[in-house]
Amino acid sequence: MSSLRGNKGPRYRHVADESAPYETLQIDKLTPIIGAEVGGIDLSKPLGNRQIDELHRALAENCVIFFRDQHITQDQHLAFGRLFGDLHIHPAAPAEPGKPELMIIRADKDSPRANGEGWHTDVSCDVEPPMGSILYIKQCPPKGGDTLFANMYAAYEALSDRMKAYLDGLTAIHDGEDAYRGTYANLGVKDKPVYPRAEHPVIRTHPVTNRKALYVNRGFTKRLAGVPRDESDGILRYLFEHMENPLFQCRFRWRENSIAFWDNRCVQHRAMWDYWPHTRSGNRVTVAGDKPY
Numbered sequence: 001m002s003s004l005r006g007n008k009g010p011r012y013r014h015v016a017d018e019s020a021p022y023e024t025l026q027i028d029k030l031t032p033i034i035g036a037e038v039g040g041i042d043l044s045k046p047l048g049n050r051q052i053d054e055l056h057r058a059l060a061e062n063c064v065i066f067f068r069d070q071h072i073t074q075d076q077h078l079a080f081g082r083l084f085g086d087l088h089i090h091p092a093a094p095a096e097p098g099k100p101e102l103m104i105i106r107a108d109k110d111s112p113r114a115n116g117e118g119w120h121t122d123v124s125c126d127v128e129p130p131m132g133s134i135l136y137i138k139q140c141p142p143k144g145g146d147t148l149f150a151n152m153y154a155a156y157e158a159l160s161d162r163m164k165a166y167l168d169g170l171t172a173i174h175d176g177e178d179a180y181r182g183t184y185a186n187l188g189v190k191d192k193p194v195y196p197r198a199e200h201p202v203i204r205t206h207p208v209t210n211r212k213a214l215y216v217n218r219g220f221t222k223r224l225a226g227v228p229r230d231e232s233d234g235i236l237r238y239l240f241e242h243m244e245n246p247l248f249q250c251r252f253r254w255r256e257n258s259i260a261f262w263d264n265r266c267v268q269h270r271a272m273w274d275y276w277p278h279t280r281s282g283n284r285v286t287v288a289g290d291k292p293y
Contacts, residue, residue: 035250081285109277120219125176131289141275
């Protein structure tokens with residue numbers, strides 16, 4: 001497979017023919033639209049070039065991929081992320097000591113909120129938002145705590161031609177202020193003077209697949225640029241409701257030592273916080289991305 005290199009140096013790959021069989025991985029699709037569990041791989045062991053190529057392909061074809069029964073160290077988690085590019089440091093969330101790229105994910109009986117409990121794509125308020133996120137959950141509640149994922153290619157393609165024409169060329173303001181200020185105070189994280197803010201196209205083109213995807217989300221998108229506020233509010237309300245259609249989604253039921261790897265350029269997700277007062281915890285590694293276009 002040939003490779004493409006983005007502004008931040010990710011190891012992007014072209015997408016292979018989806019009808020071709022995988023040689024090194026077992027792929028079990030969750031739905032025809034989004035999501036697949038990947039078998040036949042142990043992420044604690046060195047990966048061959050063919051396995052790495054097929055992981056790139058599996059992510060491109062399924063938007064989010066899942067791994068069960070993985071036992072990896074923090075350094076192996078970071079190394080796996082670096083197979084896909086440089087690593088992103090979260091602008092607000094706590095990280096493991098000495099490992100700023102390794103975000104702490106935890107919700108328990110004392111938490112005022114849980115990470116990602118509303119629909120969003122990770123850190124879309126950055127000028128160069130993350131390419132992907134790799135979440136490793138090591139402690140699960142006895143029930144609940146699923147994560148929902150939604151395919152933004154499908155959300156875009158389901159829009160009417162008139163709506164696509166209206167949105168073509170529009171940009172939107174993404175702001176991290178409301179999402180991050182005070183959010184991690186219970187974990188001892190002090191607020192920063194300012195949080196990221198950026199303007200991105202409402203419809204972005206994926207740099208690997210060249211497909212168009214809807215790129216607004218409830219978590220960060222505040223308004224459309226260049227249109228009246230009431231018009232912006234109405235259009236965004238419609239788009240948020242549209243992209244949350246269950247037909248675009250899959251739902252992942254976590255077990256301990258499971259990993260989810262999603263493509264932030266074409267996926268939104270929502271973590272269900274239906275397990276209080278139990279605990280769900282792990283770590284997330286985030287792969288840096290490029291400026292949306």
